[in-house]
Amino acid sequence: MPTLGDITALLDEWYPPQHxxxxxxxxxVLGDPAHDVRRILLAVDPVTAVADEAIxxxxxxxxxxxxxxxxxVHGFAATDPKGxxxxxxxxxxxxxxxxxxxxDSPAGGVSESLALALGLEDVRxxxxxxxxxxxxxxxxVPVDAAEQVRAALAAAGAGRVGDYDQASFSAPGLGRFRPLEGANPAIGEVGRPEVVEEVRIxxxxxxxxxxxxxxxxxxxHPYEEPAYDVIELAPLDEPSRGSGRIGRLAxxxxxxxxxxxxxxxxxxTAHGVRVAGDPDQLVETVGLCGGAGDFLLDRARSAGVDVYLTSDLxxxxxxxxxxxxxxxxxxxAHWAAESTWLPVxxxxxxxxxxxxxPGDTVEVRVSATNTDPWTFRV
Known part of the structure; x- marks a missing residue:
């Protein structure tokens, strides 16, 4: 059986805590990473009713x-709801x-799950x-020192691209220089122009x-004064990670x-679905954000969506x-939007x-408890 540590490592891989x-x-929050896990319950809110369901x-x-x-907190006595x-x-x-x-933001996360539950296509x-x-x-670098320089760069964290490391590109060329008085050249002599077969890494x-x-x-590097460039690359957008989602109806x-x-x-839910807009307006492009998403209102407008769906507006x-x-x-309802993530x-x-x-299996259930705090409306 997997341990709690195995499962938390998997969850941290899918939903990195640094994000x-x-x-x-x-x-x-609670638990011993060494303990085995045979049954898992998934829920939106850690409230008493959900804890009872898990038990x-x-x-x-x-x-x-x-x-x-x-x-x-300084403790979690059973005299208050969280405790x-x-x-x-x-x-x-x-x-x-x-x-x-x-x-919220990664592929397979809350906002993407909401988009898929609504049947949106071309989701991003x-x-x-x-x-x-x-x-x-x-x-x-001189040709005979190229490998040691590549290895040093890789050991320092350079050359990591996705699931690959030690990635680099090399091209041959000729390096030209003249050592001046006071230099201690690894190749050549003071005052004499030098041409060296080098590799561009x-x-x-x-x-x-x-x-x-x-x-x-x-x-x-074998040289006293290595020739090198450090170029800041332009930032790119992550294709599958970000706030909210946009897609289109079929x-x-x-x-x-x-x-x-x-x-x-x-x-x-008792909250239901609240709408602001012309009921007869045609909509095709949909923007959304699971949970409280009013921080993306301006972004939704600039993206040209026909309708923006979120909670707690x-x-x-x-x-x-x-x-x-x-x-x-x-x-x-906040709970209704975010609960779409649980089946995913x-x-x-x-x-x-x-x-x-054959063998033991881990049972995983979605909570049947509706934890939306509102119970009725008049």
Whole structure:
């Protein structure tokens, strides 16, 4: 059976904690990484009803979208709601893990799951994350020293491209120089022009590794004064990671019909589906953000979407956007939007943890508890 440590490592790979917002608290909250995990429950909120559901299931792990603790605590006695959840889970041997803002933006994350639940096509980030900043290091090295310089650069973190490392490009050429008085040349003589067969080595390097990579290259280079360039590369957009999503419907429909489609596709809540716009307006391009997404209102308008769907829209931002006349707005329950991620996560976990063939399997369930805080409306 996989251990809790195995599963948390997998979740951190899919939803890297370094992509969480600074204020967020993600990762393993409760549990021993050495313990085996046979049953997992997935939910949006770590509330008492969900904890009871996990205990009834005899779950070894509860994975939630929202964290249990966002602020520092001095204890978690069972006398308050958060402490009660922690006490019940730990008393029954159930670990707790949270993937929050780090699960919003990646492929297979919350916003993409919402887009797929609505049947959108050609889905991509509404506001793509930039790729990590990169430099290109170019250095000119005598042929017989090229390999040691390549190795030094790679050891310092240069040359990593996706799932490959030690990546570089080389081209032959001639280096020309004349050592002056006071020089101690590795090749040639003071005052005499020299021509040397050299190799041009190019490799990429994460910008935060620039200093150590250049220092390693200089230390490995046989010349007193190596010739090299450091070029800052233009940032590119990540094709599959970013805030929100944009896509298109398979066929245009009126805003009224789109709202009905949303109501059918998402779990029912007392909140329902609120709409701002002309009911007869045709919509095809849809922007959305799982959870509270009013920070993307201007981005949705500039992207030219026909309708923008999110949760927790406030009066003034919504009113100001509607002054522009477009896009239409659809506001859905926060829990209903984010719960679309749970079946996606379940399928990923089942596929990753259960090899085909006979043997023990890990059971993964989506919580049946509706944790939307609103219970009715008049």
């Amino acid at each position: 969480a917002d600074d204020w967020d608290a993600v990762g393993l 009834l299931m005899d779950a070894d792990l509860l994975v939630t979208h929202h964290p249990l603790f966002l602020k520092g 009660r959840v922690a006490h019940r889970l730990t008393s029954n041997g159930c670990a707790l893990f949270a993937a929050h803002t780090n699960a 980030p509404l506001e793509a994350d930039p790729t990590p900043p990169l430099d290109k290091i170019v250095v000119f 190019e490799t990429v390097c994460p910008r935060h590794r620039r200093g150590s990579a250049v220092a390693a290259m200089v230390a490995a 066929a245009p429909m009126t805003l009224r019909d789109f709202a009905a489609h949303v109501d059918t596709a998402l779990a029912r 406030r009066h003034h931002p919504a009113s100001e956007l509607r002054e522009h006349g477009a896009p239409a707005l659809v506001d859905v 996560l379940r399928d990923r976990l089942v596929a990753a943890l259960n090899d085909p063939g």
